[in-house]
Amino acid sequence: MMKSVAAYLVNRRVLIAPVVRTTSGVGLEINPQNLGSSPDHKEVEAGLATAFARSEWMVPHPAQSEWKGFFDPFLKAAGVRSLKAFMATAQLLNVEEKDGEWIVTPHRNLGAKEGFEPILQDQQRLPDLSAVAHELLKLEQ
Incomplete structure (x- = not known):
């Protein structure tokens, strides 16, 4: 199974979350640091390593009633009350580990209604988590 992490810069805070798989195969971002x-x-490098270790988890697929409020831990971590406020400043990098390489994909913020879309032409393959941490910290500049 490919390991994956979502890294956000939002409201001047760096949030890192593992992407786990549900029993139905859906990827979910959970437990943001x-x-x-x-x-x-x-x-940042340590946060990425922790999130990658947790991305191996398999979790039960949420019931329909459990989806409401699923993103609330991210709102709380970002210090905002709404998805609209979160998306107002959010930048996202998705990081996947595959065959000893880290694939970093930046995303375009389309707002609270549309979410994010990957910018595939800007995708990078990096040799280690140190290089990934460097790319994430560049978002702050």
Whole structure:
């Protein structure tokens, strides 16, 4: 199974979350780590490593009644109350580990109604988590 992590810069905070698989095969971003507004390189690299380790988890597929509020932990970690406020400043990098390489895909923010879309032409293959941490920290600039 491919490991995957979502890394956000939102409301001047770095959030890193594992993408786990449900028993139905759906990828879910869960348990965001809030690294704060100015994490250093080592903190980001450690956060990525933790999220990648957790991305191997398989979780039960949520029942229909469980979807409402599913993104609330991300709103709380970002210090905002609504998806609209979250999306107002959010930048997203998706990171996948495949065959010892880290594939980093930036996403275009289309707003609260449309979400994100990958910018495939800007995708990068990086040799290690240190390089991934460097790319994530570049979002802050």
